[in-house]
Amino acid sequence: MAVSIQVENAVKEFTLRYHRNLKDLTVAKIRGQQTTDSFRAVDDVSFTLEQGDTLGLMGLNGSGKSTLLKLVNGTMRPDSGSVKTRGRIAGLIATGAGFHPQLTGRENIYLNAAILGLSERETNRHFDEIVEFADIGKFLETPVGHYSSGMYARLGFSVAVHVDCDIFLADEVLAVGDKPFKRKCMQKMQEIRESGRTIVYVSHAAGSVRKMCNRVIVLEKGVKAFDGDVDEGIRFLKYGNDEDQPDEVDNLDADDDNLGADI
Amino acid sequence: MSEAAPAPQVRVVDAPLAAPSATQGLLEVFRRRYLLRLLVRREIQARYQGSVLGLFWSYLNPLSQFFLYWFIFGQVMLRGQNVETFAIHVFSGFIIVHFFTETFSSGTRSIVRNKSLVQKMAVPREMFPVSAMLVSLYHVVPPMIILLIASVAYGWLPDAGGMLAVVLALTLIMLLGTALALFFSTANVFFRDFGSAVNLMLHFVRFGVPMVYPLTMIFARLNDFWTEVYLANPLTIAVCLFQRAFWVGSTNDPAATDAMNMPSHLFERSLIMIAVAAVLLLIAQRVFTRLENKIPERL
Numbered sequence: 383m384a385v386s387i388q389v390e391n392a393v394k395e396f397t398l399r400y401h402r403n404l405k406d407l408t409v410a411k412i413r414g415q416q417t418t419d420s421f422r423a424v425d426d427v428s429f430t431l432e433q434g435d436t437l438g439l440m441g442l443n444g445s446g447k448s449t450l451l452k453l454v455n456g457t458m459r460p461d462s463g464s465v466k467t468r469g470r471i472a473g474l475i476a477t478g479a480g481f482h483p484q485l486t487g488r489e490n491i492y493l494n495a496a497i498l499g500l501s502e503r504e505t506n507r508h509f510d511e512i513v514e515f516a517d518i519g520k521f522l523e524t525p526v527g528h529y530s531s532g533m534y535a536r537l538g539f540s541v542a543v544h545v546d547c548d549i550f551l552a553d554e555v556l557a558v559g560d561k562p563f564k565r566k567c568m569q570k571m572q573e574i575r576e577s578g579r580t581i582v583y584v585s586h587a588a589g590s591v592r593k594m595c596n597r598v599i600v601l602e603k604g605v606k607a608f609d610g611d612v613d614e615g616i617r618f619l620k621y622g623n624d625e626d627q628p629d630e631v632d633n634l635d636a637d638d639d640n641l642g643a644d645i
Numbered sequence: 646m647s648e649a650a651p652a653p654q655v656r657v658v659d660a661p662l663a664a665p666s667a668t669q670g671l672l673e674v675f676r677r678r679y680l681l682r683l684l685v686r687r688e689i690q691a692r693y694q695g696s697v698l699g700l701f702w703s704y705l706n707p708l709s710q711f712f713l714y715w716f717i718f719g720q721v722m723l724r725g726q727n728v729e730t731f732a733i734h735v736f737s738g739f740i741i742v743h744f745f746t747e748t749f750s751s752g753t754r755s756i757v758r759n760k761s762l763v764q765k766m767a768v769p770r771e772m773f774p775v776s777a778m779l780v781s782l783y784h785v786v787p788p789m790i791i792l793l794i795a796s797v798a799y800g801w802l803p804d805a806g807g808m809l810a811v812v813l814a815l816t817l818i819m820l821l822g823t824a825l826a827l828f829f830s831t832a833n834v835f836f837r838d839f840g841s842a843v844n845l846m847l848h849f850v851r852f853g854v855p856m857v858y859p860l861t862m863i864f865a866r867l868n869d870f871w872t873e874v875y876l877a878n879p880l881t882i883a884v885c886l887f888q889r890a891f892w893v894g895s896t897n898d899p900a901a902t903d904a905m906n907m908p909s910h911l912f913e914r915s916l917i918m919i920a921v922a923a924v925l926l927l928i929a930q931r932v933f934t935r936l937e938n939k940i941p942e943r944l
Contacts, residue, residue: 471665498766
């Protein structure tokens with residue numbers, strides 16, 4: 383099968399600046415304090431995904447999961463190493479990031495879809511499905527600034543999942559929304575998975591990773607600490623035995639409840 | 646459990662394996678014209694959202710500033726200078742200067758303002774300064790209509806040279822404005838000081854061009870060297886081009902006005918300026934590409 387995502391020795395370094403204005407900076411310099419510091423959010427990570435693979439990306443908060451996702455998504459470029467992808471990327475790195483609070487739901491759907499690379503015709507084709515899935519009803523013509531946070535998230539999710547993409551990235555997506563919507567989301571994600579798209583799924587919820595993924599990578603302080611089988615990966619993280627995360631999660635309802643722990 | 650799901654079907658993607666981030670700079674912006682159009686429309690709509698007068702403000706704003714300049718300089722300060730149809734003189738200069746200042750200042754803020762998009766979505770970032778320029782260009786239309794009506798009222802007739810002058814002036818400012826917007830929008834991400842510095846610079850721009858005073862005043866009071874320095878300002882040339890297009894034709898004796906008030910070789914000068922602006926744009930693009938990687942983390 384064809385290679386879908388290829389990450390080779392990717393490094394992303396962030397610079398921390400302790401002082402933002404000239405006065406502080408001068409004072410710090412005179413005292414001989416450190417003024418900048420850098421750390422590697424993603425440190426020499428390599429992996430290759432084939433088309434149709436579903437990868438669960440796990441790790442503690444701040445381990446570099448989101449940064450790695452941004453490298454794959456193209457928002458950031460690696461400082462060294464390379465990231466290559468094949469085909470169109472959509473996903474939920476930030477639901478509704480492209481939404482403009484003053485524009486209506488309808489206008490935002492077109493704008494958001496255009497950002498994801500759709501043409502006007504393609505958006506027209508998916509428009510009804512997007513609206514129906516988001517279930518925002520008569521609020522379609524209301525500025526999204528007035529939406530409830532749930533509606534906002536639903537609309538963003540809906541646009542992202544209806545884009546006909548080849549690679550789907552999901553970052554803690556199911557943390558928002560009520561139970562019925564979460565169930566709908568899970569179903570949609572399964573559909574996406576079954577359609578043969580490559581998925582990178584970031585989550586802390588062992589249950590949903592187990593359900594979605596056929597491979598797990600665990601990051602620790604930016605370094606790839608584990609790469610391989612799903613169950614082993616979860617065991618590696620010791621997530622499986624959490625009291626609120628029973629090992630045997632196979633009905634969707636129980637899983638849904640656990641999804642709340644995503645945040 | 647993972648084995649519960651049916652085996653995924655095979656999906657064949659006929660795209661090359663490539664870097665996911667946009668790398669073609671400004672070309673990428675024009676490849677994604679549809680997105681650019683939506684962004685421009687979003688800016689225009691959002692600006693007048695919730696206002697009763699809406700687009701009418703873009704007539705009202707230039708009009709009020711124009712009256713201010715016309716009254717203070719034309720009626721109070723320069724009474725003795727006696728510039729023919731001074732209102733047209735001021736207003737034609739004002740439109741092109743306003744186009745430049747709008748592009749420059751909103752372009753400088755454009756990336757910081759679209760933070761949420763820049764940090765989270767893979768959009769070519771040149772998109773934002775370019776769309777700021779296009780929004781400003783859109784707002785040139787209403788005052789142009791006012792200017793046309795006023796000029797016709799003073800007996801102005803369109804001529805080929807004048808129309809060429811308009812095209813040259815707009816091209817010059819589009820190139821120059823985009824170049825500066827590209828450069829300063831990145832600079833503004835790193836140090837917000839640049840946003841304030843730009844506003845300071847714009848004060849000089851408004852008075853460094855023959856808008857509220859006639860060019861003859863410069864000819865009379867500066868020596869040859871300093872006159873050349875004054876004329877080396879691309880904004881001066883753009884203002885002169887606009888005045889050549891509208892003001893010259895609205896005076897009693899256009900040929901005499903042209904000879905007295907316009908710099909020599911106006912069209913040659915403007916072509917040189919356009920070439921310089923194009924080179925600046927290329928340089929700005931290179932600087933932009935180099936700094937772009939650090940933008941998301943510094944926002």
